[in-house]
Amino acid sequence: MNSKKKSQNKKTTKRKAPKTPAKEFNMNTIKKGLDKNNYIVAKKTNGVKYWKKLNKVEKNCRSNFDKKFKINKDEYKKGKYVSIKQALAITYNQVYKKNSKCKKYLDKRK
Numbered sequence: 001m002n003s004k005k006k007s008q009n010k011k012t013t014k015r016k017a018p019k020t021p022a023k024e025f026n027m028n029t030i031k032k033g034l035d036k037n038n039y040i041v042a043k044k045t046n047g048v049k050y051w052k053k054l055n056k057v058e059k060n061c062r063s064n065f066d067k068k069f070k071i072n073k074d075e076y077k078k079g080k081y082v083s084i085k086q087a088l089a090i091t092y093n094q095v096y097k098k099n100s101k102c103k104k105y106l107d108k109r110k
Contacts, residue, residue, distance in 0.1 A: 017051035030054060030062075061102035065095050 016035040022042075025031070029041045033051070038059060042052040072087040072094075081087045095102050 016053075022049040022051050025049070057099075057101055058105040061095065061099060061105045064098065065091060065102070065106055068094050 014034065016037070017033045017039050018031040019034065020031075025041045027041055027043060027049070030038055031051075033039045033053075038054040039051040040054045040058075041049050043049050069088065069091045072081070072091045073084065075081060076084055076087040081090070092106065095106065
């Protein structure tokens with residue numbers, strides 16, 4: 001009797017994203033992946049979180065936003081702005097003026 005063995009052709013691919021699952025992090029959390037690239041937590045339309053590779057333009061937009069918001073938050077504390085929401089709105093406006101492509105990457109996240 002011949003016993004046929006099924007050949008299992010499994011591809012061994014290494015995980016490139018961070019080791020920990022994206023569902024354990026909040027949205028827009030940035031972590032370094034196993035391939036040394038930056039990844040951000042994004043959400044699919046069905047609600048499942050996943051690691052999305054962060055491209056250079058998006059990384060620059062987010063870092064510019066964080067820098068501007070820090071400055072505007074300090075100015076709010078000094079009394080230049082009426083509320084923190086106003087400082088946030090001005091931050092978005094400043095970043096969008098500098099690079100209009102940032103509208104695609106920056107959502108209302110603060």
